[in-house]
Amino acid sequence: MNPVPDGLVVREQQVLLMINGPLGGGKTTCAHLLQAMRHDVLVYDPEAVGTLVRHQLPGAARDYQDTRAWRALVPAAAAALALDHPGPFVMPMSVLRRTYLEEILQRLDGHGFAVRHVTLHTAPDTLLRRIVSDTWFDADAETAARVRRFRQRRAEDYRAAHQWLSDFGEVLDTTRQPVCDVAAAVEPLLDTPPRTPSLRRWAP
Numbered sequence: 001m002n003p004v005p006d007g008l009v010v011r012e013q014q015v016l017l018m019i020n021g022p023l024g025g026g027k028t029t030c031a032h033l034l035q036a037m038r039h040d041v042l043v044y045d046p047e048a049v050g051t052l053v054r055h056q057l058p059g060a061a062r063d064y065q066d067t068r069a070w071r072a073l074v075p076a077a078a079a080a081l082a083l084d085h086p087g088p089f090v091m092p093m094s095v096l097r098r099t100y101l102e103e104i105l106q107r108l109d110g111h112g113f114a115v116r117h118v119t120l121h122t123a124p125d126t127l128l129r130r131i132v133s134d135t136w137f138d139a140d141a142e143t144a145a146r147v148r149r150f151r152q153r154r155a156e157d158y159r160a161a162h163q164w165l166s167d168f169g170e171v172l173d174t175t176r177q178p179v180c181d182v183a184a185a186v187e188p189l190l191d192t193p194p195r196t197p198s199l200r201r202w203a204p
Helices: 027-037 046-056 068-081 098-110 124-133 141-161 179-190 198-202
Strands: 015-020 089-092 114-121 170-173
Touching: 015 027, 015 098, 015 179, 027 089, 027 179, 046 068, 068 089, 068 098, 098 114, 114 179, 124 141, 170 179
Parallel strands: 015 089, 015 114, 114 170
Antiparallel strands: none
């Protein structure tokens, strides 16, 4: 068996759709709904790479996004997974530093992915209600409280990033839309060439 080569390049026109936006804004739910709609979709979770970085570099930056290792591994691991998955990738992840987002998207493009980026925008009041009402971690009250506090802090980062995220692709206003409608609207971006998201008319 040949080893995995350096400089992996994926299949021509293999789509990777990054779903960005605030923490608690429905990115992961949307990604899994897209997978249910199209069974050739792989939901690629960069947080799993972050767990690896934390484990291997326990003395590194508190936020794994601040490590060069994470920003290099996320695109490289996607390209390696593409050796065994020929379909589109959907990558839900909040990356709210412009330089980090540029670096990751450029690396993905360098691996040959047809990269698309969409931001799921949520109005601040609605986002706060979603964070407070999320029951994902309620089996562990201490973890739930910690996650909610973290998401509330990061909501401020999103407000600042919202000013420039449109430079990288569609910004879709999901404030008044059920997540199933959001997923249906985003799904055209998985096509080659991409169709215009039907949610555009809802954007501010």
